[in-house]
Amino acid sequence: MTIRRLPETLVNRIAAGEVVERPASIVKELVENSLDAGARRIEVTLRDGGRALVAVVDDGGGMAAEELALAVERHATSKLPDDDLVRITSLGFRGEALPSIGAVGRLTLTSRPPGADAAWSLTVEGGRVGKPAPAAHPTGTRVEVRDLFYATPARLKFLKAPRTETQNALDVVKRLAMARPDVAFTLMDETRAALRLAPVDGAAGRLERLAAILGRDFAENAVAVEAARERLALTGHAGLPTFNRPTAASQYLFVNGRPVRDRLLQGAVRAAYMDFLARDRHPVVALFLDVAPEDVDVNVHPAKAEVRFRDAGLVRGLIVSGLRHALASAGHRASTTVALAALGAFRPGSLPYASRGPSRPNLGLAEEAAAYQAPLAGLGAPSGPAYGAAPASAEPAPAHETYPLGLARAQLHTTYVVAETADGLVIVDQHAAHERLVYERMKAALAAGGVKRQMLLLPEVVELGDGEAERLVARAGELGQLGLGLEAFGTGAVLVREVPALLGETDIKGLVQDLAHELAEVDGAEPLATRLAAVCSTMACHGSVRAGRRLGQAEMNALLRQMEATPNAGQCNHGRPTYVELKLADVERLFGRR
Numbered sequence: 001m002t003i004r005r006l007p008e009t010l011v012n013r014i015a016a017g018e019v020v021e022r023p024a025s026i027v028k029e030l031v032e033n034s035l036d037a038g039a040r041r042i043e044v045t046l047r048d049g050g051r052a053l054v055a056v057v058d059d060g061g062g063m064a065a066e067e068l069a070l071a072v073e074r075h076a077t078s079k080l081p082d083d084d085l086v087r088i089t090s091l092g093f094r095g096e097a098l099p100s101i102g103a104v105g106r107l108t109l110t111s112r113p114p115g116a117d118a119a120w121s122l123t124v125e126g127g128r129v130g131k132p133a134p135a136a137h138p139t140g141t142r143v144e145v146r147d148l149f150y151a152t153p154a155r156l157k158f159l160k161a162p163r164t165e166t167q168n169a170l171d172v173v174k175r176l177a178m179a180r181p182d183v184a185f186t187l188m189d190e191t192r193a194a195l196r197l198a199p200v201d202g203a204a205g206r207l208e209r210l211a212a213i214l215g216r217d218f219a220e221n222a223v224a225v226e227a228a229r230e231r232l233a234l235t236g237h238a239g240l241p242t243f244n245r246p247t248a249a250s251q252y253l254f255v256n257g258r259p260v261r262d263r264l265l266q267g268a269v270r271a272a273y274m275d276f277l278a279r280d281r282h283p284v285v286a287l288f289l290d291v292a293p294e295d296v297d298v299n300v301h302p303a304k305a306e307v308r309f310r311d312a313g314l315v316r317g318l319i320v321s322g323l324r325h326a327l328a329s330a331g332h333r334a335s336t337t338v339a340l341a342a343l344g345a346f347r348p349g350s351l352p353y354a355s356r357g358p359s360r361p362n363l364g365l366a367e368e369a370a371a372y373q374a375p376l377a378g379l380g381a382p383s384g385p386a387y388g389a390a391p392a393s394a395e396p397a398p399a400h401e402t403y404p405l406g407l408a409r410a411q412l413h414t415t416y417v418v419a420e421t422a423d424g425l426v427i428v429d430q431h432a433a434h435e436r437l438v439y440e441r442m443k444a445a446l447a448a449g450g451v452k453r454q455m456l457l458l459p460e461v462v463e464l465g466d467g468e469a470e471r472l473v474a475r476a477g478e479l480g481q482l483g484l485g486l487e488a489f490g491t492g493a494v495l496v497r498e499v500p501a502l503l504g505e506t507d508i509k510g511l512v513q514d515l516a517h518e519l520a521e522v523d524g525a526e527p528l529a530t531r532l533a534a535v536c537s538t539m540a541c542h543g544s545v546r547a548g549r550r551l552g553q554a555e556m557n558a559l560l561r562q563m564e565a566t567p568n569a570g571q572c573n574h575g576r577p578t579y580v581e582l583k584l585a586d587v588e589r590l591f592g593r594r
Contacts, residue, residue, distance in 0.1 A: 020100050022159055023050020023148060024168035029097035030143050031176050034058035035183065036090045037141065040199065043186040044173055049162030051148050054169075059140040062113035065120040065132040071109065072124050074099045088298055091258055098143075103127040104155070105148045111141040126151035170194055174213045175259035178252055178286055181209035210237060210286050214250070217243070218284060223330045225285075227322030231292040232315060234322045239284035240330060241276035241571045250284040256291060258298065261305050265289070268316040272323035275439070276568060277575035287319065328567035332405065332579075404564055405579065408556035414548050417556045424583040430551065430559065432572035435541050437562050439573050441502055442482065442536045451483035453498040460508050466492045468516035475519060482536060486512070514538050541573065 020026055027044055034042045037060030047053035063071060074096060101107050102124030112119035119137035123130040149155045159165060166189055177185045177197050182205075187195040200208050203224075211219035221243040227234045236254075253265045265287070273283045297308040309315045405428070406421035417428040445451040464472070472479070473488045483500030496508055503511075518538045551559070563569040563578065572578055588594045 020104055022168060023054055023165050024172045026050065026054050026101055026145055026148070027056065027169045028172045028176075029101070030054070030056040031173060032091035033097065033143075034060050034141070035176065035180060037061045039140065039183065041184045043188070044169070045188045046166055046169060047190060049159070049165030050145075050169060051156070051159065051162070051165075052146065054145040054148065055142065057140065057142045059138075062116070062139055062141050063109075063111040063120075064113055064116065068109055068111060068120055068122040068132050069129070072098050072102055072107070072122065072129055088293055099124075099127075101145055102129070104152050105150060106146040108144040108146075109141070110135050110137045110144075112137050112139050114139050166194065175252060175254075178210060178213060179254050179257045179259060179288070181206050207237060214284065214286070222284075223326045225287060225322050225326040227318055227325065229314065229318045231295060232318050233290040234287060234318055235290075236285065236287040238287070238323055238326055240333060241273060241283065241327065241568070241575055242577045244277055244281040244283055244575060246281065248282040251282065252286040254286075254288045255296060255298070255307050256289075256293065258307075259305070260307050262307055264309070264312055264316060265319065268319035269323065271316075272320045272327075275443075275573065276327070276571055281575050285323075287323075289315070289319070291315070330570070331567060332563045332569040403560065405560045408553055408560060411551055411556060414550050417551065417559065419556075419560055421581070424581060424585075424587065426560075426579050426581050428560065428563070428579040429572075429577075430549070430556075432576055433559060433563055433569065433578040435572045436569050436578060437559075437566055438502060439536055440566050440568070442500065445483075445502070446481060446536070450481050452501040453483045453485060454501040455485075455498050456496065456508075459495050459497045461489055461493055461495055462509050462512040463493050464513065464516055468492075468513075468520070469494050471519050472512070472516055479515070484515075511538070514541075 020029075023046065027046075027050070031042055031044065034056060037058065039058035039060035041059045043057045045053065045055040045057075098107070098109070103126065106126075107124040108121060109123075110119055110121040116139075119135045120132045121135035121137075122132045149159075160168075170187055173185055173187050173195060177183070177195075181200045184199045185195060185197045186193060197209065197212055200206070207219055207222075207224075210222075218237070218239060221240050222237040223240065225234060225236045225238050248266060251266060251269055253260055253262060253269075255262070255265075269283065269285055269287070277283065291309070295310040297310075404421070405426050406419035408417055408419050410418045411430075412418060412427075415430060417430055417433075419426045419428065442451055469488065469492050472486060472494055476486060479486065483498065483502070484496070485498030486494045486496045489495035494512065496512060499506065499508060499511075515538055570578060585594060
């Protein structure tokens with residue numbers, strides 16, 4: 001068989017298979033070209049989901065007649081003036097998009113550079129290039145793609161319904177609009193403007209642009225992220241843990257202004273939220289990473305959605321530490337959507353928060369147990385017989401305006417603490433709240449050199465399966481750092497000699513069994529910090545105040561004050577809210593007063 005050179009038209013169609021998968025791919029390539037050309041206003045128009053027409057109009061630098069002819073040739077580009085693939089500063093650089101698009105559709109380019117007397121137009125149909133001709137057009141460029149895949153009709157059957165293809169294109173434009181809030185974007189379909197964004201400037205402008213795309217709820221429930229290390233800088237906004245989603249689709253990640261879907265970055269986000277969310281819940285974030293161009297390779301795939309970093313560990317560490325610092329700065333804040341969901345539960349036909357919020361992870365934490373717990377350090381002593389009301393003090397109680405979470409007024413069903421604030425009320429899940437407090441204290445003790453241990457007067461033997469016992473003994477060193485001292489005791493059993501002092505009285509057998517189940521789910525290849533965090537979470541759940549435990553007023557107020565002083569106290573270790581705040585105006589609406 002003789003080796004031969006493929007025809008140029010066939011080469012372009014092969015390249016189109018990688019670059020042009022669907023109308024959204026065309027929108028991405030053309031809008032990126034507009035941004036690289038310095039456009040400040042970009043308008044996208046779709047017909048029939050992009051099958052009949054994809055048009056992108058901008059006010060960028062434009063092209064002269066001779067440049068139009070070059071633009072539709074393969075690997076012809078103005079974006080690599082020094083032929084340097086190490087320092088890529090533009091969104092596009094391969095020179096494949098326009099010839100690939102022209103190979104599978106009817107492409108028309110109309111452009112006019114600043115100061116030119118007239119515009120010029122060029123057509124490409126199924127790879128056949130016409131000649132430039134004079135045209136009427138203002139400064140900038142208009143690119144039209146009609147009859148997509150008419151030259152390769154087999155690909156049409158892989159396209160989705162027009163509405164789905166329009167949504168895919170809309171998602172592409174939204175991502176690029178997040179990266180460039182200084183540019184105005186419009187996307188039109190047959191009937192309406194699906195997106196219309198005015199340009200904004202500055203840090204406040206970026207949040208305004210994110211709110212316009214992700215919704216006002218995101219702006220109200222996000223914290224600013226700002227971190228730097230060596231030649232890396234991370235900015236953006238991260239949603240509070242209680243403001244979460246069932247999928248990772250609402251995670252928007254950018255590298256040097258380029259939207260990417262990178263596993264390293266997604267893994268770093270997951271690691272940063274590991275302490276706050278159940279495994280089946282995902283945060284909402286928009287993060288912008290600026291890297292020296294020579295430290296990142298964007299030439300991994302023609303779609304340019306994947307990147308490689310020179311120092312992946314440094315990037316991951318910056319994202320994890322930057323996110324955790326930002327979340328810690330939120331203090332005890334919980335998302336406003338928690339209160340909205342609670343109010344919605346009072347309305348006919350509404351679903352309670354649990355049906356739409358974070359689900360309980362299957363950790364086997366025996367939360368149904370309501371065993372008695374001795375008063376824990378920091379929660380105050382019992383007040384009066386059977387933890388009844390606290391005795392009257394000679395000093396007047398401080399006004400509730402002094403504290404963000406107010407002053408305790410009652411305990412409902414020995415599970416929920418009700419507090420009065422300056423402009424409403426707060427309902428606290430005592431178990432979830434104290435679970436977070438214990439967890440944060442364990443993490444602080446671990447960072448300071450280890451959790452203090454309390455030796456048992458009588459060591460306790462816990463019967464387990466053979467595999468579970470071996471798993472715990474193999475991790476005895478890690479568990480010892482957390483204050484749990486155990487050793488093998490025959491076949492399928494362990495002997496517990498010490499427990500973390502923070503836990504007080506606890507169900508040792510239940511704790512050890514839950515730890516065995518937890519360690520079975522945590523991969524042995526996971527970093528030590530990940531495994532320790534999972535164990536800490538399980539221990540904190542066993543060491544926290546249980547539902548069913550009656551608290552005195554002093555204990556309830558101590559719980560509220562500790563929540564105010566503890567980072568991330570707005571959610572428990574599994575992402576569920578620890579409290580719901582209702583404004584007085586919201587309560588009045590429930591009773592028809594407003």
